[in-house]
Amino acid sequence: MGSIWGRLPGPFVAKLAVMVIVIVLVLLGLVVLFEWAGDLLDSGGAVG
Amino acid sequence: MAVRRVARVLGWTLIGASLLIFAFLGYQLFVTDLIAKGSQQQASRELDHWWTEVRTTLPSPQIVTTSIPTLPQIVLYPEEPVDEGKSFARILIPSLEVDEVVFEGVGRKTLKKGPGHMPSTPLPGQPGNAVISGHRTTYGRPFYDLNELAPGDLIQIETAIGIHSYQVRESLLVKPTDVWVTEERAGSWLTLTTCHPRYSAKQRLIIVAELVEGPNFEYAQVVLAAA
Numbered sequence: 302m303g304s305i306w307g308r309l310p311g312p313f314v315a316k317l318a319v320m321v322i323v324i325v326l327v328l329l330g331l332v333v334l335f336e337w338a339g340d341l342l343d344s345g346g347a348v349g
Numbered sequence: 350m351a352v353r354r355v356a357r358v359l360g361w362t363l364i365g366a367s368l369l370i371f372a373f374l375g376y377q378l379f380v381t382d383l384i385a386k387g388s389q390q391q392a393s394r395e396l397d398h399w400w401t402e403v404r405t406t407l408p409s410p411q412i413v414t415t416s417i418p419t420l421p422q423i424v425l426y427p428e429e430p431v432d433e434g435k436s437f438a439r440i441l442i443p444s445l446e447v448d449e450v451v452f453e454g455v456g457r458k459t460l461k462k463g464p465g466h467m468p469s470t471p472l473p474g475q476p477g478n479a480v481i482s483g484h485r486t487t488y489g490r491p492f493y494d495l496n497e498l499a500p501g502d503l504i505q506i507e508t509a510i511g512i513h514s515y516q517v518r519e520s521l522l523v524k525p526t527d528v529w530v531t532e533e534r535a536g537s538w539l540t541l542t543t544c545h546p547r548y549s550a551k552q553r554l555i556i557v558a559e560l561v562e563g564p565n566f567e568y569a570q571v572v573l574a575a576a
Contacts (some may be wrong), residue, residue, distance in 0.1 A: 341550060342549065348482070349466070
């Protein structure tokens with residue numbers, strides 16, 4: 302994490318903003334992935 | 350040196366993969382339950398409010414003439430279709446302690462809130478085959494114990510026109526594409542569908558129940574006898 306922080310350009314606020322955006326995007330990606338994979342466990346039970 | 354580097358990368362990859370799997374299981378088994386619980390609580394309040402309103406403007410009962418000498422006329426209590434995604438009924442299965450608000454529709458978004466009624470089938474309590482689907486192991490797992498239902502067990506559905514009591518007649522396992530289970534039937538029936546086995550969407554567990562009491566019970570019996 303420290304090396305990623307060090308490689309980010311710009312002042313502290315800009316680095317923080319980039320990190321927050323990246324974390325939010327990663328979390329959103331995980332939710333999308335989990336939702337898709339969740340259909341393998343339980344697709345809702347509908348037929349057709 | 351290269352071996353140590355490979356081992357380090359492999360180690361971190363395995364730790365990452367494990368965390369991902371735990372996060373996935375936690376999301377599916379706990380977070381989805383919280384999402385469904387919130388939706389159910391909100392829908393329950395909205396449903397009580399909506400019933401109070403809609404019960405003052407229900408469609409007029411239809412008087413139907415029959416050829417049965419002892420029952421020359423029967424009454425059908427119709428019910429207006431509801432919009433997709435809207436809560437309109439409550440399902441109670443006393444033997445499984447199931448008490449859930451039912452929504453209109455069987456889309457992914459709707460079923461995350463609770464059991465859903467298949468729009469192409471009649472509403473519960475009406476003549477025909479009303480189909481309700483629900484999650485088995487995620488999103489509040491409303492139909493988790495559905496396999497424990499036995500012939501004779503009671504299922505109650507409350508809609509705007511009253512309480513419809515069904516008795517389980519049979520249960521069966523089918524493929525997810527076996528849409529024949531949703532086909533029209535003479536009389537008044539309820540078909541519940543959910544994933545089977547637990548934690549797999551490979552098959553569907555189907556519960557077939559027949560109306561035994563409710564506003565349209567007499568009507569359904571006459572339709573069944575005439576078929």
